[in-house]
Amino acid sequence: MPVKDLEGRAIWQRRTSRESLAHWVMWLIGVAVFAYCWQQISASTTWFFVWDAPRIAGDIWTRATPPRWEYITQLGKPIWDTLNIATLGTIISLILAVPVAFLAARNTTPSRLFIRPIALLIIVSTRSINSLIWALLLIAIIGPGVFAGVIAIAIRSIGFCAKLLYEAIEEIDETQVEAITATGASRWQVMAYGIVPQIMPAFAGIAVFRWDINIRESTVLGLVGAGGIGLQLSSSLNVLAWPQVSLILLVILAAVVISEWVSAKVRGAII
Amino acid sequence: MSELNTLIGQPWRKPSFIKRPWLRWALVLGAIAYLIAAYMTIEVNWSRVYEGLERGKKFVLAFTSPDFTTRSSDIYEGMLESIIMTVASSVVGIAISIPIALGAARNVAPLPVYLICRSIIAISRALQEIIVAILLVAIFGFGPLAGFLTLSFATIGFLSKLLAEDIESMDRVQAEAIKASGARWTQWINYGVQPQVMPRLIGLSMYRLDINFRESAILGLVGAGGIGATLNTAFDRYEYDTAAAILLIIILIVMALEYLSGVIRARVQ
Numbered sequence: 001m002p003v004k005d006l007e008g009r010a011i012w013q014r015r016t017s018r019e020s021l022a023h024w025v026m027w028l029i030g031v032a033v034f035a036y037c038w039q040q041i042s043a044s045t046t047w048f049f050v051w052d053a054p055r056i057a058g059d060i061w062t063r064a065t066p067p068r069w070e071y072i073t074q075l076g077k078p079i080w081d082t083l084n085i086a087t088l089g090t091i092i093s094l095i096l097a098v099p100v101a102f103l104a105a106r107n108t109t110p111s112r113l114f115i116r117p118i119a120l121l122i123i124v125s126t127r128s129i130n131s132l133i134w135a136l137l138l139i140a141i142i143g144p145g146v147f148a149g150v151i152a153i154a155i156r157s158i159g160f161c162a163k164l165l166y167e168a169i170e171e172i173d174e175t176q177v178e179a180i181t182a183t184g185a186s187r188w189q190v191m192a193y194g195i196v197p198q199i200m201p202a203f204a205g206i207a208v209f210r211w212d213i214n215i216r217e218s219t220v221l222g223l224v225g226a227g228g229i230g231l232q233l234s235s236s237l238n239v240l241a242w243p244q245v246s247l248i249l250l251v252i253l254a255a256v257v258i259s260e261w262v263s264a265k266v267r268g269a270i271i
Numbered sequence: 272m273s274e275l276n277t278l279i280g281q282p283w284r285k286p287s288f289i290k291r292p293w294l295r296w297a298l299v300l301g302a303i304a305y306l307i308a309a310y311m312t313i314e315v316n317w318s319r320v321y322e323g324l325e326r327g328k329k330f331v332l333a334f335t336s337p338d339f340t341t342r343s344s345d346i347y348e349g350m351l352e353s354i355i356m357t358v359a360s361s362v363v364g365i366a367i368s369i370p371i372a373l374g375a376a377r378n379v380a381p382l383p384v385y386l387i388c389r390s391i392i393a394i395s396r397a398l399q400e401i402i403v404a405i406l407l408v409a410i411f412g413f414g415p416l417a418g419f420l421t422l423s424f425a426t427i428g429f430l431s432k433l434l435a436e437d438i439e440s441m442d443r444v445q446a447e448a449i450k451a452s453g454a455r456w457t458q459w460i461n462y463g464v465q466p467q468v469m470p471r472l473i474g475l476s477m478y479r480l481d482i483n484f485r486e487s488a489i490l491g492l493v494g495a496g497g498i499g500a501t502l503n504t505a506f507d508r509y510e511y512d513t514a515a516a517i518l519l520i521i522i523l524i525v526m527a528l529e530y531l532s533g534v535i536r537a538r539v540q
Contacts, residue, residue: 030362037359041415044352044496049412057410084309091306128525129518130489132401133499136506137514141327143319150313220401224492237405249402256397 060242067247075232075251081146082228082255085221086214089153094207097158101165108169108195119162127159131217135226146227153214153221160213161206168202169195204270212263219252229255330511337519338512342501346517349498353487354524356418356497360487361480363419364426369472371427372434373460379438388431395428400486404495415496422483422490430479437471438464470539477532481525488521 004011015023049056102108104119135152142148172195180194222230229252236244287295339346374380374388400421407417441464449463491499498517505514 033358034362037355037362040352040355041359041419045414045416046412050416053410060406060409081312084312087305088309088313124526124529125522128485128522130485132489132492133502133518136492136503137330140506140509141323141330143316143323145316146313147315147320216399220399223401233402252399252402253397256399260397 064242064246066243067250068241068243069247071244071247072251075229075248078222078229078232079251079255081149082215082218082230085146085149085153085218085226085228086211086259088150089218090157090207090211090214092150092154093157093161093210094203096154097161097165100158100162101169104162105166105169107172107174108191119166123159123162123166125159126155126157127163129156131156131221132224135221135224139225144225144227149218149221149226149228152226153218156217157210157214161210164206165199165203168199168206172198201270205267208263208266208270212259215259216256219255326509326511330515333511333515334519336512337516338510339516342505342510342513345501345504346498346513346520349491349501349517350520352415353484353491353497353499356415356422356487356490357480357484360419360422360426361476361483364423364479364483365430365476367423368427368430368434372431372438373464375431375435376438378441378443379460379464388435392428392432392435395424396432398424400425401489401493404490404493408494413494413496418487418490418495418497421495422486425486426479426483429482430475433475434468434472437468441467470536473539474532474536477528477535481528481532484528485521485525 004013014020100119100122103110103115104123106112106116109116109119131152134155135148138148138152142151176198177190177194180190185193218228218230220230220233222228222232223234225231229248233245233248233252236242236248371388371391374384375392377385380388403424404417404421407420411417411420445467446459446463449459454462487497487499488502489499491497491501492503494500498521502514502517505511505517
């Protein structure tokens with residue numbers, strides 16, 4: 001611990017002078033990077049619009065209130081589609097994520113050198129690309145509609161589910177697996193009785209967690225044409241029907257809050 | 272003992288995940304009914320899908336020969352703008368998140384402050400980034416400022432919630448020891464609370480930087496700056512080789528960030 005001698009008294013210091021210098025330089029670099037970024041953002045901003053923002057926000061608010069309540073009759077089908085996109089997408093992604101997770105986990109992968117990196121690559125690449133981009137891509141391939149939304153959500157969720165699942169597989173208690181192996185069980189029996197029961201709670205938790213996230217994501221998929229309530233949102237925005245926009249936003253908010261509540265309840269029941 | 276006696280001689284069966292039989296069967300039947308209903312509503316135009324497969328093949332093949340050069344200046348500018356938005360919004364978002372997290376931790380903050388901070392977190396978490404971006408673009412005009420504000424706002428909900436949970440589960444003994452030495456509130460936070468949550472804060476910040484970068488890639492779809500606009504144009508023009516190049520860059524940067532955050536987290540913990 002660095003101690004400074006000040007007029008005969010020893011004073012405790014957190015860092016040595018070399019450490020504090022390094023610290024200071026790091027902060028300086030950080031601040032410089034931030035200043036550069038801010039300058040760039042500021043350069044490509046029309047500040048006239050920004051100063052006008054409070055007025056515009058107020059204007060939008062007066063136009064959007066009160067919401068057009070009678071429009072809600074037309075939102076039943078889109079919200080049902082949104083729910084289906086999220087649920088079916090989650091189910092398909094779980095079916096695809098399980099084998100990927102087993103191939104990616106250090107203790108169950110058949111080959112650490114070849115197959116594990118491929119599985120990890122699948123996980124990273126599906127995770128790093130947003131579901132909206134997947135939807136754009138799928139619409140170009142299979143045409144607009146709910147089906148493209150389901151597949152987009154499914155692909156996007158593989159990485160997330162597989163990552164959490166393979167971490168759960170790597171954390172299992174090996175002694176149980178050994179006990180099953182010692183009874184002379186085959187590879188599949190070891191899997192079914194030694195590994196699967198241990199990761200089942202994690203699996204269920206991941207499924208519900210991802211379903212909750214997918215409800216959020218599927219509400220906006222319609223913006224690019226992949227079905228669900230986002231379709232209504234984008235068409236209302238295009239014709240500047242603000243009272244409808246505010247109603248749709250309220251419906252989306254309600255759906256998100258309800259799905260979060262359901263997922264918290266279910267997770268509480270499982271874990 | 273009688274329970275054991277009745278069980279002796281019976282073959283062992285794997286216990287069910289849900290113990291009550293009626294609940295189990297009700298759930299299974301309900302799930303099947305729902306899946307059928309959901310499946311019925313999805314109309315798949317198989318001939319359209321069949322036509323699209325050709326384009327799908329072209330897209331997959333584009334990954335083997337991504338085109339970085341034709342639109343290199345667009346890609347470079349878009350990427351730079353995405354990175355700038357990511358860095359600036361992460362810094363601002365994290366700076367705002369820390370006081371809100373302190374306010375949202377029940378063991379540090381008084382009840383009124385706690386309720387206000389918790390509701391800020393709830394609002395930020397409930398609103399999807401894209402929806403926030405649409406509203407902010409309408410208010411502030413096109414450009415990276417709207418994207419920067421969107422990502423900063425989304426960062427608050429994520430980081431404050433997780434950080435507040437960490438502060439709530441900290442070790443009270445250490446914090447009390449600082450208090451007992453006669454520390455002021457700010458000193459108490461600085462020496463009693465902050466060192467305990469610092470590793471978690473750094474880890475979460477790195478993770479959020481990663482998320483913000485991924486999100487910044489789509490904000491361009493609604494006009495809020497970043498690489499998304501270039502990507503959208505590439506899709507619209509069916510320039511799959513350019514789109515593949517952009518997606519590959521995104522994947523590479525996310526992988527690099529993930530590796531970097533792994534290194535940093537290993538060092539601070």
